[in-house]
Amino acid sequence: MPSQSAANARKSTRPAPAGRAGDIMDAALTLFAERGYLGTSMRDIASQLGMRAPSLYNHLESKQELLQDIMLRTMENLVADHQMAVATTNDVAEQLRRAMEAHVRYHARHPREVRIGNAEIWNLEQPAQDRVRKLRRDYARSWQDVINRGVDEGRFQTPSPQLASYAMLEMGIGISLWYHEGGRLSESQLAYYYGDMALRLVSAESG
Amino acid sequence: MPSQSAANARKSTRPAPAGRAGDIMDAALTLFAERGYLGTSMRDIASQLGMRAPSLYNHLESKQELLQDIMLRTMENLVADHQMAVATTNDVAEQLRRAMEAHVRYHARHPREVRIGNAEIWNLEQPAQDRVRKLRRDYARSWQDVINRGVDEGRFQTPSPQLASYAMLEMGIGISLWYHEGGRLSESQLAYYYGDMALRLVSAESG
DNA sequence: CCTACCGATCGGTAGG
DNA sequence: CCTACCGATCGGTAGG
Numbered sequence: 401m402p403s404q405s406a407a408n409a410r411k412s413t414r415p416a417p418a419g420r421a422g423d424i425m426d427a428a429l430t431l432f433a434e435r436g437y438l439g440t441s442m443r444d445i446a447s448q449l450g451m452r453a454p455s456l457y458n459h460l461e462s463k464q465e466l467l468q469d470i471m472l473r474t475m476e477n478l479v480a481d482h483q484m485a486v487a488t489t490n491d492v493a494e495q496l497r498r499a500m501e502a503h504v505r506y507h508a509r510h511p512r513e514v515r516i517g518n519a520e521i522w523n524l525e526q527p528a529q530d531r532v533r534k535l536r537r538d539y540a541r542s543w544q545d546v547i548n549r550g551v552d553e554g555r556f557q558t559p560s561p562q563l564a565s566y567a568m569l570e571m572g573i574g575i576s577l578w579y580h581e582g583g584r585l586s587e588s589q590l591a592y593y594y595g596d597m598a599l600r601l602v603s604a605e606s607g
Numbered sequence: 608m609p610s611q612s613a614a615n616a617r618k619s620t621r622p623a624p625a626g627r628a629g630d631i632m633d634a635a636l637t638l639f640a641e642r643g644y645l646g647t648s649m650r651d652i653a654s655q656l657g658m659r660a661p662s663l664y665n666h667l668e669s670k671q672e673l674l675q676d677i678m679l680r681t682m683e684n685l686v687a688d689h690q691m692a693v694a695t696t697n698d699v700a701e702q703l704r705r706a707m708e709a710h711v712r713y714h715a716r717h718p719r720e721v722r723i724g725n726a727e728i729w730n731l732e733q734p735a736q737d738r739v740r741k742l743r744r745d746y747a748r749s750w751q752d753v754i755n756r757g758v759d760e761g762r763f764q765t766p767s768p769q770l771a772s773y774a775m776l777e778m779g780i781g782i783s784l785w786y787h788e789g790g791r792l793s794e795s796q797l798a799y800y801y802g803d804m805a806l807r808l809v810s811a812e813s814g
Numbered sequence: 815c816c817t818a819c820c821g822a823t824c825g826g827t828a829g830g
Numbered sequence: 831c832c833t834a835c836c837g838a839t840c841g842g843t844a845g846g
Contacts, residue, residue: 435729438645442825454826455831463825491671504729519726522642529694558807566785567778567804595768597774601808661842662815670841687843 403528413476414469420579428466433512437467437523451575467526467594474513475535478506483537492550493604499546500598503572508587514576526542547602556602561583568598609670620683628666630656635673638717644674644730675735676726681720682742685713699757700811706753707805708798709780714786715794721783740742750776754809763809775805 401577427448431440435590442453442463460466484500486495507514517532524532538546543565550556579590599606624632632656638647644653649670667673682808693702694710714721731739750772757763774784778801786797806813 433790435642436644436645439730441823443823452832454828456835457826458831523646559803561801563797564804566781567774567801570777570781571774574773574780578773590770593770594774597771597808600810601804603807603810648839650839654828659816661844664842665815 404490407518413475413480416473417469418468420500424456424459425466425469429470429512429516432520433469435513437520438462439518448530453519466524467516467524470513470519471520471524471532472528472535473518474510474540475532477510479535479539481506482542486546492546492553493555493599493606494555495546496550496598496602496604497542497595497606500568500572500595503569504575504591505587507575508581510588511579514573518573518576540565547589550602550604556604558602564602567601571597619757620687621680623680624676631666632673632676636677636719636723638646639674639677639727641721644670644723644727649688671732674723674731677720678724678727678731678739679735679742681717681724684717684748686708686742686746688713689749693753694747696730699753699760700762700806702753703757703763703809704802704804704813706750707779707802711782711798711801712794714779714782715788715797718786719785721780722775725780725783734747747772747776757791757809757811763811771809774808778804 416422424445428440431437431444431448432580437443442456446453446456482499482500485498489495491500521529521532544561547556547561547565551558551561556564575590575594581583581587585593596606623629629651634652635647638651638655642651649663653660653663688709689706692705694701696705728739729738751768754763754765754768754772758765758768763771780799782797785794788794792800803813
């Protein structure tokens with residue numbers, strides 16, 4: 401039986417690799433996030449693991465494959481968390497709060513993935529780039545749907561539902577740049593504060 | 608005599624280069640913003656101007672110099688606009704609105720510069736990188752000062768003035784990724800809507 | 815402004 | 831998992 405909360409028990413759509421391939425992925429995540437995809441060489445990744453670059457090719461096809469795995473997995477998991485958050489209530493203000501909380505928690509927990517996701521889309525080859533763009537579009541559209549419904553029901557006020565949704569998405573992305581575990585604010589505090597700010601942004605009375 | 612509004616007449620702290628050097632700077636801005644600093648070669652820049660790469664070195668010292676000029680000029684001009692915006696009123700809600708309007712207008716007018724500024728800080732060599740970081744810190748601190756004063760005066764409500772300032776800064780950055788002149792929204796509409804959202808975010812009654 | 819060219823580094827392969 | 835090595839490309843210089 402499940403021992404975790406619903407949010408934590410979410411099954412990954414695309415599981416992170418384990419074993420040696422997992423070590424390589426982890427080193428790539430750290431280095432791509434710090435120096436960028438083009439600023440990281442296969443020799444850098446191998447060196448982090450005490451290996452030589454050619455040995456990496458026993459575990460992967462190409463450097464590009466690493467980037468595609470990271471970006472597709474990240475967006476799929478973010479969307480999955482989001483859908484669970486909005487599906488667990490019918491109150492539109494509570495949906496918005498939970499969507500923001502899930503957004504913030506994902507960005508706080510996976511800062512490397514999110515930084516890469518936002519910086520490297522232009523370095524993704526097709527068709528992976530279009531798949532990631534579609535996932536982003538779907539995600540943004542779901543936020544707009546929530547805000548539009550809140551406006552229709554007279555619960556939210558905003559000069560532009562579209563701009564409000566952009567602003568909320570963007571607010572979360574910054575978190576991946578400065579948040580780190582063990583800082584002044586816990587992940588939960590962060591989630592509550594940002595949930596509160598999302599509701600204020602559309603002048604909503606909370607649930 | 609000045610024929611432009613005060614906001615438009617702001618003197619650049621660091622003027623953009625003119626003539627051939629200006630052409631090179633413009634090509635670099637476009638390419639760095641599209642493909643990134645590491646993804647752009649000196650041959651790419653030269654080719655955009657119908658030149659060969661070595662000829663560029665008659666007008667500049669190095670590729671790194673181009674990046675440093677862009678990032679320092681951008682941050683200095685953003686800070687100058689901001690200081691003018693908050694210095695023109697004593698009402699704290701109006702200060703916040705004008706700060707957001709200036710922030711939004713700068714990001715809408717200079718999308719290439721802002722995209723580079725946010726993506727390439729790790730590719731800036733010292734001491735330029737620290738100078739840009741200091742300018743960013745000063746800018747963020749000025750926003751926090753405004754919000755803190757609004758809270759002290761009982762005009763603003765927020766669970767965290769610091770997070771509110773981060774959220775507002777981040778909201779503007781996204782604009783540089785999707786806004787383009789001649790789109791559905793004019794620059795002024797954008798500025799007004801975001802100014803409104805900034806006040807809502809701290810539950811302020813407008814000035 | 816050009817051609818010719820430099821040493822360094824890149825992603826990746828051959829072969830074991 | 832390694833060494834040895836490939837062709838391509840990089841920022842930049844020499845020399846005119």
